[in-house]
Amino acid sequence: xxxxxxxxxxxxxxxxxxxxxxxxxxxxxxxxxxxxxxxxxxxxxxxxxxxxxxxxxxxxxxxxxxxxxxxxxxxxxxxxxxxxxxxxxxxxxxxxxxxxxxxxxxxxxxxxxxxxxxxxxxxxxxxxxxxxxxxxxxxxxxxxxxxxxxxxxxxxxxxxxxxxxxxxxxxxxxxxxxxxxxxxxxxxxxxxxxxxxxxxxxxxxxxxxxxxxxxxxxxxxxxxxxxxxxxxxxxxxxxxxxxxxxxxxxxxxxxxxxxxxxxxxxxxxxxxxxxxxxxxxxxxxxxxxxx
Amino acid sequence: xxxxxxxxxxxxxxxxxxxxxxxxxxxxxxxxxxxxxxxxxxxxxxxxxxxxxxxxxxxxxxxxxxxxxxxxxxxxxxxxxxxxxxxxxxxxxxxxxxxxxxxxxxxxxxxxxxxxxxxxxxxxxxxxxxxxxxxxxxxxxxxxxxxxxxxxxxxxxxxxxxxxxxxxxxxxxxxxxxxxxxxxxxxxxxxxxxxxxxxxxxxxxxxxxxxxxxxxxxxxxxxxxxxxxxxxxxxxxxxxxxxxxxxxxxxxxxxxxxxxxxxxxxxxxxxxxxxxxxxxxxxxxxxxxxxxxxxxxxxxxxxxxxxxxxxxxx
Numbered sequence: 302x303x304x305x306x307x308x309x310x311x312x313x314x315x316x317x318x319x320x321x322x323x324x325x326x327x328x329x330x331x332x333x334x335x336x337x338x339x340x341x342x343x344x345x346x347x348x349x350x351x352x353x354x355x356x357x358x359x360x361x362x363x364x365x366x367x368x369x370x371x372x373x374x375x376x377x378x379x380x381x382x383x384x385x386x387x388x389x390x391x392x393x394x395x396x397x398x399x400x401x402x403x404x405x406x407x408x409x410x411x412x413x414x415x416x417x418x419x420x421x422x423x424x425x426x427x428x429x430x431x432x433x434x435x436x437x438x439x440x441x442x443x444x445x446x447x448x449x450x451x452x453x454x455x456x457x458x459x460x461x462x463x464x465x466x467x468x469x470x471x472x473x474x475x476x477x478x479x480x481x482x483x484x485x486x487x488x489x490x491x492x493x494x495x496x497x498x499x500x501x502x503x504x505x506x507x508x509x510x511x512x513x514x515x516x517x518x519x520x521x522x523x524x525x526x527x528x529x530x531x532x533x534x535x536x537x538x539x540x541x542x543x544x545x546x547x548x549x550x551x552x553x554x555x556x557x558x559x560x561x562x563x564x565x566x567x568x569x570x571x572x573x574x575x576x577x578x579x580x581x582x583x584x585x586x587x588x589x590x591x592x
Numbered sequence: 593x594x595x596x597x598x599x600x601x602x603x604x605x606x607x608x609x610x611x612x613x614x615x616x617x618x619x620x621x622x623x624x625x626x627x628x629x630x631x632x633x634x635x636x637x638x639x640x641x642x643x644x645x646x647x648x649x650x651x652x653x654x655x656x657x658x659x660x661x662x663x664x665x666x667x668x669x670x671x672x673x674x675x676x677x678x679x680x681x682x683x684x685x686x687x688x689x690x691x692x693x694x695x696x697x698x699x700x701x702x703x704x705x706x707x708x709x710x711x712x713x714x715x716x717x718x719x720x721x722x723x724x725x726x727x728x729x730x731x732x733x734x735x736x737x738x739x740x741x742x743x744x745x746x747x748x749x750x751x752x753x754x755x756x757x758x759x760x761x762x763x764x765x766x767x768x769x770x771x772x773x774x775x776x777x778x779x780x781x782x783x784x785x786x787x788x789x790x791x792x793x794x795x796x797x798x799x800x801x802x803x804x805x806x807x808x809x810x811x812x813x814x815x816x817x818x819x820x821x822x823x824x825x826x827x828x829x830x831x832x833x834x835x836x837x838x839x840x841x842x843x844x845x846x847x848x849x850x851x852x853x854x855x856x857x858x859x860x861x862x863x864x865x866x867x868x869x870x871x872x873x874x875x876x877x878x879x880x881x882x883x884x885x886x887x888x889x890x891x892x893x894x895x896x897x898x899x900x901x902x903x904x905x906x
Contacts, residue, residue, distance in 0.1 A: 313808045317705050324699070325718045328780065331733050332721070334744065338736070351744050397626030400619045407609055407616075412623065419630060421833065422887045424637025425879030426840075426859070427866045431643070431650075432636050448633050451626055481618035510726030512841050517867065528728045535732040536845055556742050563732050570724045578717055 332567075339363070339560035346556050362561035365554075372530065372565065378442070379509055379526040383569075386446040386508040391501055394456050399485045401456075402463035413457075420453050426517070433518055444518035445511050445526070452507070455500045462496040463489055495580045502577045509569055531566045535559045644877035664877035673861075674878070681857040684838050687771050693831060695775060696782030697824060701812055703783060704790045719780025730777050731845040734769065735760065761850040770846060770855075789823040790816055825902045833890035858882045 333353055338346050339362050341355035366372045401409050438444040474484050512528040644664055646657040668674050706712045737744050738759040746756040759765045797815045840859040847855045866875030
């Protein structure tokens with residue numbers, strides 16, 4: 302498109318870029334503030350107020366939070382639940398999505414309707430809690446995974462993506478003696494890597510961010526994932542639940558310590574995000590408008 | 593010998609769907625785990641809603657508990673607490689619609705005018721990011737920034753000559769804090785669908801408009817906006833369907849004894865009444881009411897959009 306060279310056109314462009322830059326800065330500055338604050342001393346935070354680049358670098362906050370194994374244990378719970386959960390979710394979601402993507406499957410419209418209906422109406426927190434309890438999943442890590450094993454929306458996005466793969470490819474694989482599982486794992490999945498990456502990220506983020514399931518289904522604080530611990534340390538801030546795991550004489554945590562815990566709870570997403578970001582627009586669009 | 597003959601006859605008279613069923617048996621096998629998931633974790637809870645018509649006792653189970661009819665619903669509509677909670681919920685929803693909903697549209701329109709690809713990518717990378725942070729992280733970051741002892745916002749207020757504000761404990765600051773956090777976390781992510789819809793607009797329309805002397809703003813108003821109208825309406829319907837779905841986690845994390853009067857919403861009420869105070873049946877009834885209202889509103893919004901000549905979501 303040719304750039305508009307008139308005065309009003311240039312003014313428009315200037316204002317637009319300026320506003321967008323300000324919006325981007327406002328969005329990320331809080332994160333930078335917290336990351337910077339976690340790498341400096343509490344005295345520096347108190348003196349400089351808004352820390353963007355620390356003048357005094359310090360790892361004290363991190364040394365402090367890793368001085369007991371509380372954070373470490375919570376991190377391993379989150380990592381484990383995220384890895385196992387994402388694998389399981391991707392496995393059952395792709396199986397279901399592929400089955401439903403095949404037009405010659407009788408009854409697929411009924412099943413699709415039943416899936417979509419769960420997005421419009423649900424039993425809610427209490428009946429779901431009772432089901433999880435009846436299944437004996439209370440105080441087990443399975444309670445963090447199984448009740449959210451399939452996201453209806455994710456399944457529909459994948460199904461729509463699979464549907465767009467030319468049927469001829471599947472036909473020829475069938476002639477070569479491939480069964481339906483073979484077609485899915487050897488042809489369809491390798492062709493769908495961008496959507497697989499996107500949906501995996503969605504699941505991984507959901508599992509990493511698990512908070513509600515943990516407070517509903519886990520009574521044992523030893524089993525808490527990092528998000529629940531983060532809330533105990535930063536939001537409750539009384540230090541009560543935190544210090545019960547440490548020395549009971551420990552005062553409420555410093556600003557820099559809170560910031561360090563936030564960083565630790567955010568880090569894994571910050572690490573995978575750049576690698577998967579390029580797929581979002583493509584992956585998230587598919588089927589999201591025409592469900 | 594006789595048996596093989598019989599079975600062969602059966603095969604001959606098999607209806608077409610049964611033949612297709614056996615040919616597709618592996619496909620059916622694939623969707624079985626998914627169906628089991630939806631039955632156990634979505635449909636059984638739906639039927640579990642019958643406990644809102646019972647005095648459910650955990651050790652008696654659904655089959656053994658006493659039926660009480662509409663008792664819990666009667667309590668719900670006569671409880672003054674409930675009306676306060678309902679109005680809190682509706683107020684937050686209204687704020688969402690008024691202050692959050694238009695922002696992704698405006699951002700997408702602004703971003704669409706950006707011609708430098710690098711800038712566009714860079715901006716998107718930054719503003720999508722908060723969407724992937726849990727509410728615990730978003731609220732925690734706000735907390736360290738808003739706290740009275742050493743939070744950057746209050747330090748700034750002092751420097752500017754104002755007095756400190758206790759954002760997290762004062763009822764009047766709960767709603768602004770809530771909506772700013774929603775915008776911070778979701779505004780960028782919300783642009784994705786609008787951007788994709790804008791990308792599908794025929795460039796010739798813009799050429800034609802420029803020939804007719806339309807400037808940038810007029811092109812946005814007369815071409816881009818009408819072109820994404822149906823996407824806006826679909827997302828509005830979905831948003832209305834979420835009317836009472838304001839996110840348990842977000843509100844629960846901001847909730848404290850000081851702001852309870854304005855901050856308690858249906859979800860947090862269900863949690864407290866049900867799981868903290870063990871009133872399973874009553875809070876299941878509250879949840880049931882919420883789900884029903886949501887369903888009715890989506891259907892209503894969908895119906896209206898079809899009347900207006902749009903497609904709707906189903």
